[in-house]
Amino acid sequence: MSDENTKSLIFSVKNLRKSFGPVEVLHGIDLTLRGGEVHAILGENGAGKSTLVKILSGFEALTQGELHISDGSGSSQRLTLWNNAIAEQAGVVLIHQEFNLAEQLTVAENIFLGNEINGRFFLDKKTMRIKAQEYLDVLRSDIDPDAAVDQLPVSAKQMVEIAKAQAKNARVLVLDEPTAVLTQQESQVLFELIDRFRQDGVAIVFISHKLDEIKQIADVITVLRDGELVGSYSAADLSKDDMARLMVGRELSSLFPEIPKVPDASKVVLRVSDLLLQGSSEPSSFELRKGEVLGFSGLVGSGRTALIETVLGLRNSAKGNTGRVELRGERVNFKQLSVARSKGVAYLTKDRKGSGLLLEKGLVFNFSLFSLHKISRLLIDTKQEDVAFKKAVETFDIRMKDKSIVAGNLSGGNQQKLLLAKILEAEPSVIIIDEPTRGIDIGTKSQIYHFIAELVASGHSLILISSDITEVIGLSHRVAVMYHSQISGVLEGDGIEEHEIMRYATGLKNKPSHHDQLGSGTSNA
Amino acid sequence: MPKFDLKTAGPFIALVVVFTIGVLVNDAFLSSGNLSNILARSSFIGIVAIGATFVITAGGIDLSVGSMAAFISGCMILLMNALMDTIDSMVAIIILAIIASLGIGAVAGLINGLLTTKAKIEAFIVTLGTMGIYRSLVTYMADGGTLSLNFTIGDVYSEVYYGVFLGLPYPVWVFLAVAVIGYVLLNMTVFGRHCFAVGSNESVARYSAINVDRVKTATYMLQGVCVSIATIIYVPRLGSASGQTGILWELEAIAAVIIGGTVLKGGYGRIWGTVVGALILTLIGNILNLTDAVSNYLNGAVQGIIVIVAVYLQRGAWRRD
Numbered sequence: 001m002s003d004e005n006t007k008s009l010i011f012s013v014k015n016l017r018k019s020f021g022p023v024e025v026l027h028g029i030d031l032t033l034r035g036g037e038v039h040a041i042l043g044e045n046g047a048g049k050s051t052l053v054k055i056l057s058g059f060e061a062l063t064q065g066e067l068h069i070s071d072g073s074g075s076s077q078r079l080t081l082w083n084n085a086i087a088e089q090a091g092v093v094l095i096h097q098e099f100n101l102a103e104q105l106t107v108a109e110n111i112f113l114g115n116e117i118n119g120r121f122f123l124d125k126k127t128m129r130i131k132a133q134e135y136l137d138v139l140r141s142d143i144d145p146d147a148a149v150d151q152l153p154v155s156a157k158q159m160v161e162i163a164k165a166q167a168k169n170a171r172v173l174v175l176d177e178p179t180a181v182l183t184q185q186e187s188q189v190l191f192e193l194i195d196r197f198r199q200d201g202v203a204i205v206f207i208s209h210k211l212d213e214i215k216q217i218a219d220v221i222t223v224l225r226d227g228e229l230v231g232s233y234s235a236a237d238l239s240k241d242d243m244a245r246l247m248v249g250r251e252l253s254s255l256f257p258e259i260p261k262v263p264d265a266s267k268v269v270l271r272v273s274d275l276l277l278q279g280s281s282e283p284s285s286f287e288l289r290k291g292e293v294l295g296f297s298g299l300v301g302s303g304r305t306a307l308i309e310t311v312l313g314l315r316n317s318a319k320g321n322t323g324r325v326e327l328r329g330e331r332v333n334f335k336q337l338s339v340a341r342s343k344g345v346a347y348l349t350k351d352r353k354g355s356g357l358l359l360e361k362g363l364v365f366n367f368s369l370f371s372l373h374k375i376s377r378l379l380i381d382t383k384q385e386d387v388a389f390k391k392a393v394e395t396f397d398i399r400m401k402d403k404s405i406v407a408g409n410l411s412g413g414n415q416q417k418l419l420l421a422k423i424l425e426a427e428p429s430v431i432i433i434d435e436p437t438r439g440i441d442i443g444t445k446s447q448i449y450h451f452i453a454e455l456v457a458s459g460h461s462l463i464l465i466s467s468d469i470t471e472v473i474g475l476s477h478r479v480a481v482m483y484h485s486q487i488s489g490v491l492e493g494d495g496i497e498e499h500e501i502m503r504y505a506t507g508l509k510n511k512p513s514h515h516d517q518l519g520s521g522t523s524n525a
Numbered sequence: 526m527p528k529f530d531l532k533t534a535g536p537f538i539a540l541v542v543v544f545t546i547g548v549l550v551n552d553a554f555l556s557s558g559n560l561s562n563i564l565a566r567s568s569f570i571g572i573v574a575i576g577a578t579f580v581i582t583a584g585g586i587d588l589s590v591g592s593m594a595a596f597i598s599g600c601m602i603l604l605m606n607a608l609m610d611t612i613d614s615m616v617a618i619i620i621l622a623i624i625a626s627l628g629i630g631a632v633a634g635l636i637n638g639l640l641t642t643k644a645k646i647e648a649f650i651v652t653l654g655t656m657g658i659y660r661s662l663v664t665y666m667a668d669g670g671t672l673s674l675n676f677t678i679g680d681v682y683s684e685v686y687y688g689v690f691l692g693l694p695y696p697v698w699v700f701l702a703v704a705v706i707g708y709v710l711l712n713m714t715v716f717g718r719h720c721f722a723v724g725s726n727e728s729v730a731r732y733s734a735i736n737v738d739r740v741k742t743a744t745y746m747l748q749g750v751c752v753s754i755a756t757i758i759y760v761p762r763l764g765s766a767s768g769q770t771g772i773l774w775e776l777e778a779i780a781a782v783i784i785g786g787t788v789l790k791g792g793y794g795r796i797w798g799t800v801v802g803a804l805i806l807t808l809i810g811n812i813l814n815l816t817d818a819v820s821n822y823l824n825g826a827v828q829g830i831i832v833i834v835a836v837y838l839q840r841g842a843w844r845r846d
Contacts, residue, residue: 314731337734347732355732358725360792369722369733372715379713422733 008070010035010203011056011092011172016065018051024063025051029229031222033172035201038194040208040218040235044247044441048227049207050176056205057094057174058087091171095161095178103150108132110149111164135163139193155186162193173197174205179213180439183300184467191217209441211240212470225249248443255446256474257453262292268329269461270345270430275323277306278316280485283323288430288461293452295476295496296465298505303485304465305350308432312340312347327430341370346428348419350435350465352412356419359408363400364389366407366418371425392421397447413444420451431455432463437471449475469498483507535838536785536801539831543808551815561694563804563811565686568700569755571803573774574781575707575796576751579744580648581779581787582711582794584724585641587745588652590752591774592659593633597756598766599663601626602672605682615681626753633659634749638742656775664768674764686761696758700800703754708796720744724791780828781806784835805831 011033018026026048033039043049054060067079069090079086087093101110108125111132117124132145141159149157158178165173175194179187194204194217208214214221214235221238223230223246230246238246244255267290274283284307288294296304309315311325313334325332327343334340337347349355357366367389368375375384392398396417400410407415416436423431433452437445452475456462466472472479479491481504489504489511491497503509547554573590580587601622608618633655640651666672674682688695711717719740722730730737760766783789784805785798806828813821 336736337732338736341734349732351728354726355728358722358729358792361721361725365718365721369718369729369735372718376715379709380715380718426734 008035008201010070011090012068013056014066014068016052016055017063018048018055018060019063024227026055026227029065029224031056031229031232033203033205034220035171035203036198037219038198038204038206038217040206040214040221041224042211042214042221042243042247043224044443047224047247047441049224052224053094053174053176053205053207056087056172057092058082058084059094088168091169092174093165093168093170093172094174095158095165095176097176097178097180099157099161101149101157101160104148106146106148107136107143107152107160107163108145110160111135111145111167113164115167131167132163135166138166139163154181155183155189158182158190170202172203172205174207176207177209178206179208179210185299187213209439210468211243211442214243215240223247244442247441255442255449257450259293259453259475259477260291260457262289262477264291265289267291269327271326272311273324273326275307275310275325276318276321277303277310277485278318280318282486283321284482284485284487285323286480286487286490288463289477290461291456291459292477293456293462293464293475295472295479296463296482297467297469297472297479297501298482298488300467302482302505304482305434306485307482307487308347308434308463308465312337312345312432314347341426341428344427344429346370346423346426346431348423348431348433348436350438352415352419352438353408357407357415357422360406362406363398363403363410363418367392367422367425370422371427374426388425392425396421396451413440416440416444416448420448424455429459430461430463432465434465435467436464437466437468445471469501472501473498481505483510487511533786533795533798535835536798536805539784539835540801540805540808543805543812547808547812547815550812550818554812554815557692559811559815561689561692561697563807564697564700565694566811567803567807568696569759570774570777570781570806571700571800572703572751572755572758573748574778574785574799574803575703576748577778577782578707578785578787578794578796578799579711579720580748581782581789582724582791583720583741583744584727584791585648585741585744586652586779586789587637587748588649588775589633589637589656589659590748590778591771591776592656592663593630593749593752594756594759594771594774595663595766595768596633596659597626597629597753598760598770599666599672600629601756601760602674602764602766603666605678606675609675609678615678618678619682619685623757626757627750630749630751630753630756631746632749633752634746635742637749638745641745642738642741660768663766663770667767669768671765671767674760676764679761679764682761683764684761686758699754699758703751704796704800711794711796716740716743720794721792724793726792777803777806777828780832783832786839 013029013031016026016029017024029052041049041052051060055062062082067082068076069079070076102113105113108129112128117128117131129145136143136145139159139162143152143156143159149160152160158181178190182190194206197204206214206218218235220232221235221243222232223243225247268287269290270288272287273285275285276283280303286294298304306315310317311334313336317323325334327345332343340347353359364385368385372380375381375388398414398417398421400414407418410418420436436448452462452464464472464475473496476496479496479501480487481489481491481501483505484507488507489509491500553559573594577587577590604625605618605622608621612618637652637655640646641648685695690698711720719730719735722733722735723737723740727737781802782799784802785795785800787794787798809827809831810824813819813824813827819827
């Protein structure tokens with residue numbers, strides 16, 4: 001794989017240091033990017049990946065260090081001046097996590113933005129259009145160069161960014177978490193594309209939290225931890241466990257804890273029968289047993305969140321819905337989330353920033369918002385509130401500079417732990433968590449998995465919605481798979497397997513009929 | 526020790542500054558008659574503004590308060606005059622009118638609340654509409670002129686405005702009581718927390734099991750009740766109501782709230798700031814009356830400048846580079 005003679009060295013940094021004010025955040029990083037290699041950069045949140053990437057592409061100045069670039073003839077040139085313009089000239093192009101596109105302009109106009117082709121007097125629109133079409137053809141993309149960018153789906157916008165990089169003749173392509181916004185299928189399309197760039201001799205820097213993606217496409221893996229270089233490794237030599245271990249810097253006892261068995265499969269806590277979702281023709285039914293983790297898998301937009309939010313009354317069901325929801329054998333109607341809460345059901349939203357936490361409010365305010373009824377009669381007992389908060393900080397290992405910061409200033413992982421603490425403070429017995437580890441580093445992920453295990457061990461019942469298949473497989477007793485706003489299948493025991501899940505998720509397989517599935521033959525507790 | 530916070534202390538500093546100017550401008554300013562007059566006058570806007578603090582904190586706005594005050598005044602006067610024939614006790618008539626006033630205020634607030642939450646119309650538009658409706662209704666009730674309270678009742682009722690307890694007029698005590706209750710409600714109860722949460726981010730509030738519609742409607746009802754309390758102590762002052770009653774109260778109330786440090790977009794409210802804001806606005810009018818340096822006709826201009834400067838200072842825009 002990494003036969004150095006066949007690949008011309010393109011770009012290297014030595015002893016790179018970066019300080020913001022008096023604080024040094026990168027402590028001497030060495031990195032060598034070679035043409036024809038996919039170089040993954042791995043690290044927990046806050047390890048310094050984003051800063052490194054910004055420096056590589058000239059968006060941030062480096063405080064100290066050397067940059068060398070060579071065109072393949074063997075002679076290396078040291079760069080003394082480095083900024084965004086020089087970087088682009090050298091062919092280093094960064095594709096941001098949040099795209100840098102002019103939404104109102106067309107695809108072709110975006111591809112040549114800042115790089116326009118001039119005719120005699122005016123812009124040569126025709127040539128740019130033809131060229132744009134050529135770039136898109138190379139990418140085997142069917143995007144119309146005349147389409148307005150704001151009308152395009154996310155994956156197409158990313159494609160436009162890549163075409164734009166081509167127009168700039170990219171030799172080093174830096175992709176900052178490109179798959180975070182893509183579905184699994186779209187990610188595969190992107191990987192094929194990356195592979196073609198690799199064959200063309202482009203050096204690719206790839207940042208992702210998803211270890212299996214890195215395993216799939218990286219040639220070289222560089223691991224950062226707390227701004228230090230842990231090392232660069234050949235991807236073939238590292239297993240996913242190795243990667244996790246190097247990132248975290250300690251042995252992860254195991255990413256997935258032991259999940260205790262369901263004590264009694266006949267004890268049903270929550271039963272949903274024939275619930276008709278908006279925009280769906282087939283009703284959905286499922287049941288959750290006491291002490292169980294019921295996973296919900298499916299592609300993005302398959303209706304997992306919609307199903308749960310309809311059960312909880314956060315969304316309206318379809319007109320003519322005749323379905324019913326039973327909690328511990330008793331029919332319930334969760335008109336308001338407060339009704340669900342009073343019956344011991346809590347929901348952790350996947351939209352941490354939009355629906356989960358008040359980012360400009362304090363930590364204690366956020367923490368107690370879902371459970372104020374517990375600590376107040378006429379007035380709120382703020383002493384009790386503080387005690388509960390301190391306890392939660394310890395239990396959930398919420399790390400913060402000091403107690404008085406606002407929730408928006410916590411790191412993503414700590415926000416997620418605060419959100420978990422917030423809903424668990426209401427002492428629910430049925431807990432529904434939606435994408436609990438999205439955008440979170442592996443150390444915090446593992447912590448959250450252990451919380452889940454402890455919850456089921458102590459008799460709680462849990463529904464886990466996740467787009468991370470390994471997470472669903474690693475934690476669930478049973479897995480319900482959704483496709484087109486209905487449950488296409490339920491897997492159990494050895495049947496829980498990635499390919500099988502994908503078959504149901506993509507509609508290749510479907511349950512025989514929606515009536516007898518998910519716990520037929522069981523009775524209420 | 527809590528660290529010094531300009532945002533909290535700002536309105537109080539401004540109050541001290543304005544007060545000092547008053548002392549320097551005219552010797553009569555410090556007379557007990559003038560001071561108690563200032564406090565009594567500020568209580569109308571102050572009480573309305575305390576209600577507005579809840580509405581604005583929860584992310585709403587109520588433009589109808591001035592018209593509502595005029596409408597409730599008119600209703601109270603018509604009711605009291607009508608009851609003269611059937612009930613002998615003046616006190617009983619007044620108590621009935623007060624109860625009716627509170628009821629009308631609560632219902633008017635409920636209507637504003639339901640239109641914003643259930644009919645999902647922006648609060649600005651709903652209350653702009655009800656503002657016109659109430660103003661027009663009171664003009665219609667007075668047949669374009671003035672509704673006057675029967676003198677016999679007026680004599681008894683005037684005690685509510687002119688009466689004094691422990692050296693302070695009754696309206697000041699009412700103002701203080703409303704402020705204390707408002708403070709406790711906003712800062713120490715679940716309802717208050719919910720107001721902050723709803724104004725800060727409705728979606729988060731909903732996912733935190735808060736009944737957003739109910740909280741918002743409750744703030745409008747609270748506003749209506751505050752308007753009615755202000756009206757109850759306002760009616761005996763003049764003993765009349767017309768299409769001109771309570772004009773621009775909504776702007777003064779909102780100005781008091783904003784000067785006090787409450788954020789107009791919601792999620793952040795301060796009762797004591799609002800009280801100070803109301804005092805500052807009244808003080809300015811009073812000082813302009815006592816001096817020849819600036820024409821009294823420029824009262825509105827000075828108030829406008831104060832609001833803009835207050836918000837500028839609160840945003841901390843002057844601190845950037």
